[in-house]
Amino acid sequence: MPPGLIALALGAFGIGLTEFVIMGLLPEVASDFAVSETTAGWLISGYALSVVIGALGLTAATTRLPRKPVLLGLVVLFIVGNVLTALAEDYGVAMLGRIIAALCHGAFFGIGSVVAASLVAPAQQARAIAIMFTGLTAANVFGVPFGTFLGQQFGWRSTFWAISAIGVLAFIGIALLVPKLPAPEHRVRLRSELRAFRSGQVWLSLTVTVLAYGGMFGAFTYIAYTLTEVGGFAPGAVPWLLVLFGAGLVLGNFLGGRLADRSVDATLLWFVSALIVVLALFALLAASQPATIVALFLMGGFGFGTVPGLQSRIMTYAGDAPTLASGANIGAFNVGNALGAWAGGLGIAAGLGYTSPIWIGAVITASAVVVLAVAAARARRSPAAAPAEDVALAATSAPTR
Secondary structure (H helix, E strand, O other): OOHHHHHHHHHHHHHHHHHHHHHHHHHHHHHHHOHHHHHHHHHHHHHHHHHHHHHHHHHHHHHOOOOHHHHHHOOOHHHHHHOOOOOOOOHHHHHHHHHHHHHHHHHHHHHHHHHHHHOHHHHHHHHHHHHHHHHHHHHHHHHHHHHHHHHHHHHHHHHHHHHHHHHHHHHHHHHOOOOOOOOOOOOOOOHHHHHHHHHHHHHHHHHHHHHHHHHHHHHHHHHHHHHHHHHOHHHHHHHHHHHHHHHHHHHHHHHHHHHHHOOOOHHHHHHHHHHHHHHHHHHHHHHHHHHHHHHHHHHOOOHOHHHHHHHHHHHHHOOHHHHHHHHHHHHHHHHHHHHHOOOHHHHHHHHOOOOOHHHHHHHHHHHHHHHHHHHHHHHHOOOHOOHHHHHHHHHHHHOOO
């Protein structure tokens, strides 16, 4: 395995940690800045929306530049953003730091995937990309619980100093271990890529991604409050409960990819429908600690089990112009993040309690089922509109975020 892949995976780990760790630290952040839970939640929504801007804007702006210097520049942006967050003396500066760090997110994964594939033989490219994306998975399973624990013990700023240090290590690793790569000879032909958006199924797929992922995030954004204020767990238990969520994430992502190889729409309908049931039961039984433990695992499993199918579906209907559509779907995941955090925050601000984000998430997820059912029905009526499934579904093994 080329050592450069390890450096790329370390960068992916740091970026994933930046995005998700703040969810376990929202109470500490809100208390430090003397803001409401809803206002603190905007640090998540602001990050997610900035990912969308960076994924499209920075990727397009750097298409003809040498990829290694671009990656290094993105990591510098990541470090600056996290240092600024760690140093922030008020909420506005913290938000600015989050936005700066988020701008590198989508571009790093998009360009990093190309670099990872270039480090190995053609027959090993998918495996190389998967190795890079293990950093993102590891961030959810191990990094977020540890980062939450660190922030609870030494202050939330310590977590962002640790993330900044990870960024420095990733910069050194990429500088030393990733070989110099030439700039792309040709720009991606934007006009041909835009053809994908003529497909109604592409737009339906993007809508399902926003709603399905947004529903799960509506419940997860304020999970620290739900666990401590409703479930009665001690704050110190939150990191270990997040490990359960991460374990569900890994299992769900694996099973979702395997099942989507057989039928994308059927798998998505089953997983999203199951997620609605899990969210509703979680909201009803959140005061029960055993039920909460089970619900966290299942929420991670069914929530992230949709990811391979969602990415595969849009690539299927994008046909021979999948690049921009795939990037747009990564943006749609983050729009869903922002939507879920915003909507869940509205429930808390309205005085509906800390289970209200879970109920709101269930409603958003239910709307995803409606849109998905319409899309699947249209696909059955017009099968000629889609490329051959066995070709398009080869993408299900590729990471999505």
